[in-house]
Amino acid sequence: MSYPLDLEQLALHIKQWGRDLGFQQVGICDTDLRAEEPKLQAWLEKQYHGEMDWMARHGMMRARPHELLPGTLRVISVRMNYLPAKAAFASTLKNPQLGYVSRYALGRDYHKVLRNRLKKLGEMIQAHCGELNFRPFVDSAPVLERPLAAKAGLGWTGKHSLILNREAGSWFFLGELLIDLPLPVDLPQQEQCGRCVACMTICPTGAIVEPYVVDARRCISYLTIELEGAIPEALRPLIGNRIYGCDDCQLICPWNRYGQLTDEPDFSPRAVLHAPQLIDLFQWDEAKFLRVTEGSAIRRIGHLRWLRNVAVALGNAPWSEDNVAALTLRRGEHPLLDEHIDWAIAQQLQKRAAQAIEVQPAQKQRLVRAVEKGLPRDA
Known part of the structure; x- marks a missing residue:
C-alpha cells in the first residue's frame, strides 16, 4: 500500500x-x-x-x-x-x-x-x-x-x-x-x-x-x-x-x-x-416481549431470563397480595422460572409475617383504648 x-x-x-x-x-x-x-x-x-x-x-x-x-x-x-x-x-x-x-x-x-x-x-x-x-x-x-x-x-x-x-x-x-x-x-x-x-x-x-x-x-x-x-x-x-x-x-x-x-x-x-411496574412486566407473554424489545439489547436475554429477573425483583418488593398472585399465575411454565417464583413467593410471605408482627403492638393499643371506652372488642 x-x-x-x-x-x-x-x-x-x-x-x-x-x-x-x-x-x-x-x-x-x-x-x-x-x-x-x-x-x-x-x-x-x-x-x-x-x-x-x-x-x-x-x-x-x-x-x-x-x-x-x-x-x-x-x-x-x-x-x-x-x-x-x-x-x-x-x-x-x-x-x-x-x-x-x-x-x-x-x-x-x-x-x-x-x-x-x-x-x-x-x-x-x-x-x-x-x-x-x-x-x-x-x-x-x-x-x-x-x-x-x-x-x-x-x-x-x-x-x-x-x-x-x-x-x-x-x-x-x-x-x-x-x-x-x-x-x-x-x-x-x-x-x-x-x-x-x-x-x-x-x-x-x-x-x-x-x-x-x-x-x-x-x-x-x-x-x-x-x-x-x-x-x-x-x-x-x-x-x-x-x-x-x-x-x-x-x-x-x-x-x-x-x-x-x-x-x-x-x-x-x-x-x-x-x-x-414489575407486575406489568411479569405479565408479558413472549410475543409482547419480542415486540417491545425489537431492536433493543434486551432481546438477547430472551423471554425466560427476563421473567426470571422480574420474579426476583417481585420477591424483593414489599409484601403485596397482587405480587403473590402475579407470581403464582406463571407457575409451571419452566423449571428455571419456577425456582425463582417459589423463592419470590417465600420472600413475600416472610415479609407479610414480619409485617403482622410489627403491627401487633399497635393493635394491642387500639384494643386497650376500645375496652376503656366500652366499645366492642372488634372496633
Whole structure:
C-alpha cells in the first residue's frame, strides 16, 4: 500500500469525520497490549469470567488485535454518549414496585448504531486513501476495548474497570476500527481516581473485589444478562429491583458529575422500559416481549431470563397480595422460572409475617383504648 504523505493531516481528518458521524471523541493507538496479557490471564484463572466461556476460549487473542485482522497497524477507538435526559435513576431505584433497566439499554441496541457508524468511517478513510483494509468492532469480537480506549487517550481505567473521561465521566459506549495504516498515535490520559473507592463500596454485591478487578460472578449486570441459569440465592436479595444490568458504580462516581447527555435519537428511552411496574412486566407473554424489545439489547436475554429477573425483583418488593398472585399465575411454565417464583413467593410471605408482627403492638393499643371506652372488642 502506498500511504498518503501527510499521515498527521489524515489523522485530523479521521477525527473530524468521526465527530461528524456522531462520535464525541476519536483516538488512535497501536496494537501492542502485551502489558494486559498477565492481567487477563490472572482474571481468567480466578474464574472471574463465570459462565462466559467465550472469554477463556479466545484466550490471549483478546490482547492481540492484529491477529483478528492480519496487517492491522492501528486501532481507531471511539466513544459515543448514551445518557438520556430525565434518566430517573433515583425515582426508579427507590421505588421497589418498579423495574430498573440499566440506562444504556433503554433505547436502540448500541451495537448496531456504533457498528454502522464505524463502517461508514472506514469507508470514508478508504475513499480518501484509495486502498484500505479495515474492520469495525463493537463487542462483536475478542477485543480488549477498554485498554485500547485508554491507550488511545479516550480516558483512564477507573477502579470499577470502566473508562472514565474528565469531560464526560463514563456514560458512553466504545467501539473500534482496525486499520492497516501507520497513523500517528495519541497519548494516554493520566489515571485520576486517586484514593476514591466509592464504586467499590457502593456495589450491591461486592463484585469489585479489588481496584480495577470485577468478579463477574457477583456483578448484577452479569447475573441479569449473561448468566443463563439460576441466579445464586444468596445474591437475589441484593439485586433489588434491577431487572437488566446495574448502574450503581457509575452513579456514585464523582467524575460522572460531568456526564454528558446524548443527542442521539436512537438512544432515547422507550417509555415502556423507563420506569415500568414489575407486575406489568411479569405479565408479558413472549410475543409482547419480542415486540417491545425489537431492536433493543434486551432481546438477547430472551423471554425466560427476563421473567426470571422480574420474579426476583417481585420477591424483593414489599409484601403485596397482587405480587403473590402475579407470581403464582406463571407457575409451571419452566423449571428455571419456577425456582425463582417459589423463592419470590417465600420472600413475600416472610415479609407479610414480619409485617403482622410489627403491627401487633399497635393493635394491642387500639384494643386497650376500645375496652376503656366500652366499645366492642372488634372496633
